[in-house]
Amino acid sequence: MLTLLFDGIAYGMLLFILAVGLSVTMGLMNFINLAHGAFAMLGGYLTVVLMQRYGVPFLLCLPIAFAGAGLLGAVLERTLYRPMYKKPHLDQVLFSIGLAFMSVAATDYFMGSQQQIMQLPDGLRGRTELWTGGPFELGMGHYRLFIIAVCAALTVGLQYILAKTRFGSRLRASVDDARVAAGLGINVNLVFAATFAVGSGLAGLGGALGAEVLGLDPTFPLKFMVYFLIVVAVGGTSSITGPLLAALLLGVADVAGKYYVPKLGAFIVYSLMLVILLWRPQGLFVRKGGKS
């Protein structure tokens, strides 16, 4: 019971780290980016390759995955994404799904289509059991505990940056109304480029962390695109607490659904999303007053 909740929370935290960049960039430029999963996949593959071929320790791989994905994000933002902001949503969908297709085929070409296996360091393997035999039995995989700790630290850090720093207030101003923010002298383009890079980097980090839990093969961007979009659509794009709660809800619902009614599979998650979006089309946690 509690074990399920624990696994669900770990899964949800991971989804949050993967999707938070998408949520912020979508709120900032109203840009529908279906290729976000490609950055996560890049992070995952960077980690796997570095660990297997060059023997880089796992903990060192995580910042490299972050930096690599972030760098690629910054380059792509500057060259390809920027002309897309003013185009209609149909163009954005076509463009980003084209990018996702390309990333899938290119990864298949360079890395092969098989599932990649991740060797965890010894310290992160194993499991702690609490209250065994009782009604509140709790089994915690150490790696999942690690994921939760990293993601929680990142969440607190992000919330701090967003709420307390000067960059955070610029970002929030730009999300609320980009034109007025630009009129007040905020360099919205720069804010956006930085946010896009950090968001892509976080996706890369999430991909590296999640390679063991979610599985890593070339279809990753398309397979998890739906989950990222659910987090963003349900959580709303105006804060980071919204996507966090949405991701936790999604993680717990998915794990519990697959455990209790395995026959229905992902059915529960999709139905839940549909019902929530019918009930609150702008997402569950929307702040009034912002520009939608």
Next chain:
Amino acid sequence: MKAVQDSLLAPSRFKVWEPLLWLLAFAAPWVFPGHALIVNEIAIVALFALSLDLILGYAGVVSLGHAAFFGFGAYTAALFAKLVMPDPLAGLLVGMAGATVLGAVCSLTILRGSDLTRLMVTLGMALILLELANKLDWLTGGSDGLQGVVMGPVLGRFEFDLMGQTSAWYSLSVLLGLFVLARRWVHSPLGATLKALRDNPLRAMAIGINVQLRLAVVYTVAAGVAGAAGALLAQTSGFASLDVFALDRSADVMLMLVIGGVGWLYGGVLGAVVFKLLHDVISGITPQYWTFWIGLFLVVLVLVGRDRLRKPWSWFGKPKAHGESA
């Protein structure tokens, strides 16, 4: 007065080249009997693209889950043929009716929210149906697909042959019939209101158009047409598998429509022809990595602007400001 009336009616009149085009299409399976199967496929995806054009090109709803109705029509028609009667036309009508009902129910889900919400809701619907078809394996055969569908002859006379000539003519006839109906429909006053609400929903509402009702109607009709395309696929291949619901199918059909041109009924037909031929050529060269080239094509297409594909004279010279409203 007469001149004004004529100029307004001109777009809805049949052009000289249109009967020629259809004659060519119907002659194709007879002239190239070896390519009848691909003619059949093109006719089916053209019908599917036509249905997407109704909601995307005429009503401006961005949908990533149009395969839901395609697949629903396919499974309904296949099950009908297997369990009730093997007559193709009855199966086609049942498939269309099933998809129309599903479309009417789903149209409630797209009335509210932004483009992102609609994208998610349409996508979610297709995924739910995919999961259902996968899990209800006693009915649909699960991931093995629904096998053992045997079709009777069309109109009781024309047997389906291995070469696919009957299939091609059958699909082309259905395509032509629904195309003419759709053409009549988008040029009616109702079609004009659809274009109005696509261009500016707020103003459309202000001049007294019931935006929500119109959206629901066009979504339902498009679902029915997509269901017909799915039913044709299931009937002519004698098989229905899970990939009729897949995301690739929704994305492919959107790509076809974009190649051919959105908001123009021949766009879907033209796009289907180009896409299928392109698919044939590229997957002949690199069968495994053809999605890469499709992705590259999409990215380049959007970066240079998709209106310019159909206007070769604008390729050289300065790009004009993007005139389309978001």
